[in-house]
Amino acid sequence: xxxxxxxxxxxxxxxxxxxSVGEAEIIKGLNLTVNPGEVHAIMGPNGSGKSTLVNALAGxxxxxxxxxxxxxxxxxxxxxxxEVRAREGxxxxxxxxxxxxxxxxxxxxKSAVDxxxxxxxxxELSVREFDRxxxxxxxxxxxxxxxxxxxxxxxxxxxxxxxxxxxxxxxLDPKLALLDETDSGLDIDALKIVAQGVNQFRGPSxxxxxxxxxxxxxxxxxxxYVHVLMExxxxxxxxxxxxxxxEEKGYDWIREASGVARE
Amino acid sequence: xxxxxxxxxxxxxxxxxLERSQAAREPQWVRDIRQRALSRFSELGFPTARRGNENWxxxxxxxxxxxxxxxxxxxxxxxxxxxxxRGIAPWGQDWVNLVFLNGRYSEVLSTKPSSxxxxxxxxLADAFLRDGEVxxxxxxxxxxxxxxxxxxxxxSFLRDGAFIHIPEGESVQAPIHLIFIATGSxxxxxxxxxxxxxxxxxxxxxxxxxxxxxxxxxxxxxAVTEIVVGDQAQIEHYRLLLDNxxxxxxxxxxxxxxQDSKFTSTIFAKGAxxxxxxxxxxxxxxxxxxxxxxxxxxxxxQHMDNxxxxxxxxxxxxxxxxxKGILDGKSRAVFGGIVVVRPGAIKTDARQSDKNLLLSRxxxxxxxxxxxxxxxxxxxxxxxxxxHIDGDSIFYMRSRGLDIDTASRLxxxxxxxxxxxxxxVEPLRVYxxxxxxxxxxxxxxxxGERA
Numbered sequence: 001x002x003x004x005x006x007x008x009x010x011x012x013x014x015x016x017x018x019x020s021v022g023e024a025e026i027i028k029g030l031n032l033t034v035n036p037g038e039v040h041a042i043m044g045p046n047g048s049g050k051s052t053l054v055n056a057l058a059g060x061x062x063x064x065x066x067x068x069x070x071x072x073x074x075x076x077x078x079x080x081x082x083e084v085r086a087r088e089g090x091x092x093x094x095x096x097x098x099x100x101x102x103x104x105x106x107x108x109x110k111s112a113v114d115x116x117x118x119x120x121x122x123x124e125l126s127v128r129e130f131d132r133x134x135x136x137x138x139x140x141x142x143x144x145x146x147x148x149x150x151x152x153x154x155x156x157x158x159x160x161x162x163x164x165x166x167x168x169x170x171x172l173d174p175k176l177a178l179l180d181e182t183d184s185g186l187d188i189d190a191l192k193i194v195a196q197g198v199n200q201f202r203g204p205s206x207x208x209x210x211x212x213x214x215x216x217x218x219x220x221x222x223x224x225y226v227h228v229l230m231e232x233x234x235x236x237x238x239x240x241x242x243x244x245x246x247e248e249k250g251y252d253w254i255r256e257a258s259g260v261a262r263e
Numbered sequence: 264x265x266x267x268x269x270x271x272x273x274x275x276x277x278x279x280x281l282e283r284s285q286a287a288r289e290p291q292w293v294r295d296i297r298q299r300a301l302s303r304f305s306e307l308g309f310p311t312a313r314r315g316n317e318n319w320x321x322x323x324x325x326x327x328x329x330x331x332x333x334x335x336x337x338x339x340x341x342x343x344x345x346x347x348x349r350g351i352a353p354w355g356q357d358w359v360n361l362v363f364l365n366g367r368y369s370e371v372l373s374t375k376p377s378s379x380x381x382x383x384x385x386x387l388a389d390a391f392l393r394d395g396e397v398x399x400x401x402x403x404x405x406x407x408x409x410x411x412x413x414x415x416x417x418x419s420f421l422r423d424g425a426f427i428h429i430p431e432g433e434s435v436q437a438p439i440h441l442i443f444i445a446t447g448s449x450x451x452x453x454x455x456x457x458x459x460x461x462x463x464x465x466x467x468x469x470x471x472x473x474x475x476x477x478x479x480x481x482x483x484x485x486a487v488t489e490i491v492v493g494d495q496a497q498i499e500h501y502r503l504l505l506d507n508x509x510x511x512x513x514x515x516x517x518x519x520x521x522q523d524s525k526f527t528s529t530i531f532a533k534g535a536x537x538x539x540x541x542x543x544x545x546x547x548x549x550x551x552x553x554x555x556x557x558x559x560x561x562x563x564x565q566h567m568d569n570x571x572x573x574x575x576x577x578x579x580x581x582x583x584x585x586x587k588g589i590l591d592g593k594s595r596a597v598f599g600g601i602v603v604v605r606p607g608a609i610k611t612d613a614r615q616s617d618k619n620l621l622l623s624r625x626x627x628x629x630x631x632x633x634x635x636x637x638x639x640x641x642x643x644x645x646x647x648x649x650x651h652i653d654g655d656s657i658f659y660m661r662s663r664g665l666d667i668d669t670a671s672r673l674x675x676x677x678x679x680x681x682x683x684x685x686x687x688v689e690p691l692r693v694y695x696x697x698x699x700x701x702x703x704x705x706x707x708x709x710x711g712e713r714a
Contacts, residue, residue: 058662059658059661059662060658060662061654061658081661081666082658082661082662083661083662083664083665083666083667085662086661086662086663086664087664091662092662094659094662097659098653098655098656098659100656100659100660100673100674100677101677101678101681102674102676102677102678102679102680102681103673103674103676103677107673108660108663108673109663111665111669111673112660112663112664112665115663115664115665115666115669116664119664151677168663172663172664
C-alpha cells in the first residue's frame, strides 16, 4: 500500500500541530490520528489546550496554527475556510453555543443544510423534505419541536443548548464530529439524551473526537481511545480504563511519569 | 434680525404669491392660520444647536436653511398618469390610496373610497370646503407652531394634504395609505406635506404614510401629521421614510390620545441625506397607551435623527418605545427620547429602548433617552446600546457551513426582525422584509480583508 492510499483512509491526521492564541502558544506539537468508526476521548486538566485543539480544527480565526499539518480525508484542512470545513463534513459542537437573536432555528438549519448540499453538488431540500429530516432528528435529540420556531438558542436552558448542538450535528450529518465538553453542565437525564444522540450518529464511516473533563459521559459513549492532553501535547494514550484511572488518581501521576512540569 | 429675514425671503415670496394666486376659495380661518404661522416662522427661523437647544444638539439643519429650495406645489404634472405606484410603494389590493405629488393631491393616482365607506378620507383642499367644523377644531391645534420653526413653515404653506376622519364607533378594515411623492426637478424643491387624522370614540383604523422619491434629485420634505385618537379608539400608524439619499426630510407627528385609547406607531427610515423624525405623544387621559416602534437603516454619509417625546399627562397611562438602528459607512444616528411624567400622573408605566448595530467603524450614534418624572408611584425605565456584529456569532454560523455573507445577513436581519415582526399588515410586512433584506450590506464591507 502506498502512502497516499494509507492516508486517505484516515479521517483525521494531525502532525506536530502548534496553535497560538494571541501571544500564547497553547498547542505545542500535537499528533493524533483518527480512523473511520473510532471515538477518541481527549481529557486533561484545565488550560491544557483541549478546547483550543477542536476550535483550531474548526477554523476559529483567533486560533492561529503556527506549525504542523492537519489532513482531513487526505485534504489539507488548514487551507480551508471554516465554512468549507463544515461543508466537507467537519462539525464542532460548541462548549458554549451562541444565542442568535432573531435568527430562527428552522431557517438557520435549513440554510446550513442547503449550504452543505450545494457544496456536495446535491439539490437543496424542499421545505417538506427538510421538515421530514428535522422531525426525525428532533425525536433523537428529544428537543421540543416548538424550540425550532424560536430564535436559535435564545432563552434556551443550558441543557437545551447542548441538545440543540446534537440536533444540528444529526441534521448536518458530518463525517468528523468534534464535541467540546458537550457533557458539561448537564444533569444525568440530559447527559443520557446527548449520549444517545452521539451513539445514533456513531458508525463505521464516522469519526468522533470528544473533549471532556469527566469520565462520566464515557459510561454512555464508550471510547476506542482515551488521550491525556497536557501542556499542549498528548502525553498518554490508553483505552476506556485510562479515564477511570484518571478519575481515581487525578493528573499528577501522569505529569510525573511524562515529565511535564507543573504550572 | 434683517439678516434672518433675508435668509428666509424666498419662503416669504413663495408665500405671498401663493396667497395671491388661489386663496380666494379657502375659508378665512385657514388663511389666518397661514399668516400667523408665517409671522412665527419669520421670528423663529430654523432651529440651531446654539444656546443649549438640546433637541437639536447633534443635528445641524444648516444645509436645509441655506439651500435655495423652490416651492414645488405647482410643479408640472406631466407624466402624472404614467406613475406606476405598485413598483415604488407597498401595495395592498384593498387599500385606500391617497396620493400627493409634491404635497398636492393627485386625483388621477388616488383611489378614494366610495361614498358608502365608513370613514371620510379626502384631501385637505377638499376638506377645507366641506369639513370645516372638524378641521377648525383640530387643524394646527395639536401640532402648534409657537416654538417649532419647521412646523411653522409647514403651516405657512398649509394648502393641501390628507384628511382622515373615522366617526365614532366605526372600524375601518382596509388600511388607508397616504403616499407622498417628490417628483424631483432640475432645481432643489421643497414641499410641506400635511396630514390630519381625527378618530372618534371606539373607532379603529390602520393608516400608512409613505414618503417616496421618483428621481435622485435633492429636495426638502417638511411633513407634519396631527393625529387625534378618540376615547377607546385603536389606531395603528406606519410611517415609511423612503426618500432618496439626497433628500432632507423633517417629519413631525403630533399625537393626542383620549381615555383608554391605543396608539401604535411604527417608523421605517431608510432614505434621506438628513432625516429627522419627531414624534410627540400626549397621553392626556387615564388608561391611554402607546407603543412606538422604529427601525432605521443608514449608510454612506446619511444622518438620521429620531426625537421622541412621550408626555404622560394623566395617571394610569402606558408607553413603550422600541427603536433599532443599523448603521453602515460613515452614517450617523441620533436618538433623543424624553418621557415626561407630569405631577399627579401616578401609575405611569413607561419604558424606552434604543439599540444600534454598527456595521462599520466610521458609523456613529448618539443615543440619549431620558426621563423627567414629577410624580410618585410610577414604573419607568430606559436604555440605549450600540455594538458591532459579534465575531463569535459569525464563526458559529460559519462552522455550520454558512459563508460570511449569509451569516452576517441572517444576524442583521435577526436584529431588525424584532421591529419588522410587529407589523400587522401582511403586504406591508412582506414589503419591508424585502426592502431591508435587499438593502443589507455584505459582511465583507464591514471587516475588510478578514475573510
